Amino acid sequence: MPTIDTKIAIKADGITKWFGEGEVRTAALRDVNLEMRFGEMIYVVGPSGSGKTTLLSVLSGILRPDAGTVIAEKMNLWTLTTDELAAFRLNKIGFAFQDYHLFPRLTVAENVAIPLILKHIEWDKAIEEAMKYLEIVGLKGRANLPPVKLSGGEQQRVAIARAIVGQPDILIMDEPTASLDGDTGRAIVSFVKEKVLNENRCILIVTHDSRIYEFATRILHMEDGRLRSEEDGRHDEN
Numbered sequence: 001m002p003t004i005d006t007k008i009a010i011k012a013d014g015i016t017k018w019f020g021e022g023e024v025r026t027a028a029l030r031d032v033n034l035e036m037r038f039g040e041m042i043y044v045v046g047p048s049g050s051g052k053t054t055l056l057s058v059l060s061g062i063l064r065p066d067a068g069t070v071i072a073e074k075m076n077l078w079t080l081t082t083d084e085l086a087a088f089r090l091n092k093i094g095f096a097f098q099d100y101h102l103f104p105r106l107t108v109a110e111n112v113a114i115p116l117i118l119k120h121i122e123w124d125k126a127i128e129e130a131m132k133y134l135e136i137v138g139l140k141g142r143a144n145l146p147p148v149k150l151s152g153g154e155q156q157r158v159a160i161a162r163a164i165v166g167q168p169d170i171l172i173m174d175e176p177t178a179s180l181d182g183d184t185g186r187a188i189v190s191f192v193k194e195k196v197l198n199e200n201r202c203i204l205i206v207t208h209d210s211r212i213y214e215f216a217t218r219i220l221h222m223e224d225g226r227l228r229s230e231e232d233g234r235h236d237e238n
């Protein structure tokens, strides 16, 4: 019987994803293979439209590929039922979206507490925990406001707090520093690496921001829906 490598968090084989039909049919992903191990902080970089967001969505159980398999935490994701997939996303994955996806009618603290409330943690306890994470991202003072009162960068920090509040095994972030200034972006990514990453967890980040490259343990380059090359994290960049 083949042995399962318990250190592999995500293994994707032959992932292909098409959008549109007829003449406008586009291959967003073409036969992508990727292996991600616990303890890694991987960046996916590449030009706009190269398939980075599509790849994150497929790996995290949000978007069904047209071909290929994703094994995540030993589960064959795209064979799971809708309920099983939802449970996988809730219990194993933290996802910070590029455009935040905050709920406008909830306060900032309630937005951060959502993953805990969905896990049936008592409301007051969930809000208390959310406050701790808001403090970490420097937004405790904004806890009772609706997200619309916050700047883009602040909303991004709320999205990051919500992605990590449930202490997920796999943290996925799409352009987490896009609307942050250089110092804040570096501080947040450095914090996430220090506090979230360990030998039982891993982090996957899509970014255009070379100011945070030094935190990566591995950088994967995408082009035209394919993973082109990879390099070790650049620890020597200044």
Ligand SMILES: Nc1ncnc2c1ncn2[C@@H]1O[C@H](COP(=O)(O)OP(=O)(O)OP(=O)(O)O)[C@@H](O)[C@H]1O
Pocket: 019, 020, 026, 027, 028, 046, 047, 048, 049, 050, 051, 052, 053, 054, 055
């Ligand atoms: N829902 C969709 N419907 C149709 N086409 C789509 C959809 N989502 C993505 N695409 C197309 O798939 C390709 C890959 O898009 P994707 O958003 O994954 O790229 P990206 O590398 O994340 O780009 P960016 O850096 O600009 O966010 C692009 O050609 C895009 O236009």
